[in-house]
Amino acid sequence: MSDCLFCKFVRKEIPTRVVFEDDSCLAFEDINPKAPVHVLVIPKKHVASINVMTMEDEAVLGHLAFAARQIALEKKIDQSGYRAVFNTGPDAGQSVFHIHLHLLGGRPLAWPPG
Amino acid sequence: MSDCLFCKFVRKEIPTRVVFEDDSCLAFEDINPKAPVHVLVIPKKHVASINVMTMEDEAVLGHLAFAARQIALEKKIDQSGYRAVFNTGPDAGQSVFHIHLHLLGGRPLAWPPG
Numbered sequence: 001m002s003d004c005l006f007c008k009f010v011r012k013e014i015p016t017r018v019v020f021e022d023d024s025c026l027a028f029e030d031i032n033p034k035a036p037v038h039v040l041v042i043p044k045k046h047v048a049s050i051n052v053m054t055m056e057d058e059a060v061l062g063h064l065a066f067a068a069r070q071i072a073l074e075k076k077i078d079q080s081g082y083r084a085v086f087n088t089g090p091d092a093g094q095s096v097f098h099i100h101l102h103l104l105g106g107r108p109l110a111w112p113p114g
Numbered sequence: 115m116s117d118c119l120f121c122k123f124v125r126k127e128i129p130t131r132v133v134f135e136d137d138s139c140l141a142f143e144d145i146n147p148k149a150p151v152h153v154l155v156i157p158k159k160h161v162a163s164i165n166v167m168t169m170e171d172e173a174v175l176g177h178l179a180f181a182a183r184q185i186a187l188e189k190k191i192d193q194s195g196y197r198a199v200f201n202t203g204p205d206a207g208q209s210v211f212h213i214h215l216h217l218l219g220g221r222p223l224a225w226p227p228g
Contacts, residue, residue: 034225050186055180066171086179109207
């Protein structure tokens with residue numbers, strides 16, 4: 001998607017603070033972090049939201065969780081714990097319509113999650 | 115896992131309020147709901163947490179998001195929006211060590227997510 005901010009990150013047209021990258025995903029620091037660790041993990045494939053994902057996207061979405069785990073290990077929050085969050089639509093405050101997993105950790109996270 | 119509560123739900127040894135089921139996942143109402151819609155979506159395969167998932171589990175984890183989308187459609191929160199949350203470890207308050215996606219919707223969800 002030519003106008004999608006996160007696709008521009010994937011294409012390296014706009015710089016971002018990358019913390020992890022592989023063939024199918026990119027992870028970078030949230031610009032407005034809400035925890036000591038707050039990273040966004042996105043598929044390189046443009047999928048606007050969970051609302052429009054197909055069964056073909058399941059593996060790449062599951063891979064975001066696997067990448068989050070690897071980042072949690074690197075950030076040393078795997079044992080203290082972390083939360084992974086997908087927002088879809090207005091009630092969840094989704095602001096960029098390219099699926100992203102929020103990985104938060106490094107502090108106790110309250111319940112409910114919003 | 116013989117002693118896992120969620121595995122007992124999968125095997126129907128303990129009744130729960132099922133809202134969705136297919137070959138690889140089960141979804142049921144959270145017993146302590148934090149939103150008008152609060153459903154847990156779990157893989158039928160026992161995986162304790164994202165910390166111990168393998169790449170083989172990626173498709174089944176991604177399928178939880180696809181199932182959440184179908185439940186959001188049925189619950190009529192797909193357009194208003196919803197949040198999908200995985201908790202891992204103590205800082206996130208993970209209480210049952212069988213991976214579960216919390217699907218919350220039906221009200222505005224604050225930020226940060228905990």
